[in-house]
Amino acid sequence: MLRGDRVALAKLISRIENNASDVASIMAAIYPHVGRAKTIGVTGPPGAGKSTLVDRLVERSRKRGDSVGVVAVDPSSPFSGGAILGDRIRMQDHCLDPEVFIRSLSTRGRRGGLARASRQVAHLLDAFGKDTIFIETVGVGQTELDIMELARTVIVVLVPEAGDTVQVMKAGLLEIAHVFIVNKADRDGAMRMQTELEMMLQLHPEAAWTVPVLLTEAANDQGIDAVMEAVERHGTFQTSDTVTQHAPDHRVHEFLEVLGEELRARVDRVGTHRQDLIERVRRGDIDPYSAALEILQDQRALTEILGADE
């Protein structure tokens, strides 16, 4: 993978998606090669035109000569287990370009862990040598906010119809945005939304970086260069300031997160070691919480389930 083998990269990503037992070893091996890429997050409510925007930004990045990775996080239905990848069809032009690597991540019925997988795939693309990595999330839930934490620059995309700006605050988007975009700016209310956002941002105490509010029509390729310029400016600002300060905390957070996820994943071993207990829960002979306490208060059961790797 580190020698530029795309097939190897795709295989490693699959291992991460499936949370294979050697994920920590893989990540430990590639970690020394991580940290060179520009990571750009793009989030906002469904229907805001994020995919089209990312499409345009990928095109601009390629024109500059950057190699590009795209991690698209689709919140697939917990029932059907499938993500709808219609948007990605627009990416077809880029699919023929060997310098663009696009991967959609979905939950596939797994619970949680999407923020972890997104971060790790972004690390892989970084180590692989991509210059710019876009991380696009559909939706505005907590998972999406967590994912955006791993981006150096976060673009929040809205549309005039997205509801009033109070909704933006409620969704927690005001605090994570480094660049605001009002897309589909040919529609009614675009400029009003721009003004409202600018006013809200002025109330915000964090003065070191002034968050620009840009109007775009991604579908018509309007306003994209201004977005690229804002991202570039924020990248320069970040390098000189916050990234270096926050990096140690981010590393500790990542350590505790990966360890916590691994310990949590070991709960599956209950199925091997205490099938009897699962059956009792299934039959209703014991409630779920008493069953959990039965494991937690039993040192031998804990050691079996959580025992060290051989």
Add this chain to the structure above:
Amino acid sequence: MLRGDRVALAKLISRIENNASDVASIMAAIYPHVGRAKTIGVTGPPGAGKSTLVDRLVERSRKRGDSVGVVAVDPSSPFSGGAILGDRIRMQDHCLDPEVFIRSLSTRGRRGGLARASRQVAHLLDAFGKDTIFIETVGVGQTELDIMELARTVIVVLVPEAGDTVQVMKAGLLEIAHVFIVNKADRDGAMRMQTELEMMLQLHPEAAWTVPVLLTEAANDQGIDAVMEAVERHGTFQTSDTVTQHAPDHRVHEFLEVLGEELRARVDRVGTHRQDLIERVRRGDIDPYSAALEILQDQRALTEILGADE
């Protein structure tokens, strides 16, 4: 709490929100009293008018003589840590009614666990004796979908401006809805959206329950009785069918989830037992993944960190 003490209820909910170490014991104690309440989930994109709708539904439920609980899940910003509770101000009338208990849950900077906390608070309100429990989530991310799994009947609220119906599919809402509502139905496009949703639902294989698509204007109190009627009908349908079939799986899922969360939470003990390792990660002397492996491959460290409750 089981004797109807509201202060005791509020205290227990706080313990759950803070994921206190005795949550499993609390839940084990109340579990025998869980299962009587009707749980109704209300979700949809920000700005769809969910809170107003819930407000109306609470009013109707009270008129029938039901006691009511409301769990409102706000995806608070991971940065500011505060939820914006403006919507809840509309609930003030109900606040004076001792038979209505309203609680907003937010992430408060904690990662994940919101689905767990929501489920447990709903269990508490159920055991407390509430007849009907509304669970309202803001946003349409994976966390929100997880939360909706715990409701017996799920209402998905949309507005004509919410984007085309493909967005509904992308957000995974089609599969979780038992009742669709197009709110703010006095606006342009409401009936077109209704028709589109009905067409999409016809493509859907699950034929046992026909998902109704209802038009409402919650702000003007229009169409609410039809929603109540649809929820009632679905409740009857559920009781006779799926709930009883799925309950054993749900219990096992809840068992593994609470155990997994507890094991994950114990990662905090690394701070006590291996402060040295955290310092090495902070300084960059070891990468986060190698540090995680160091713990995972060391039985003594694991036992210290994960040791059984005394």
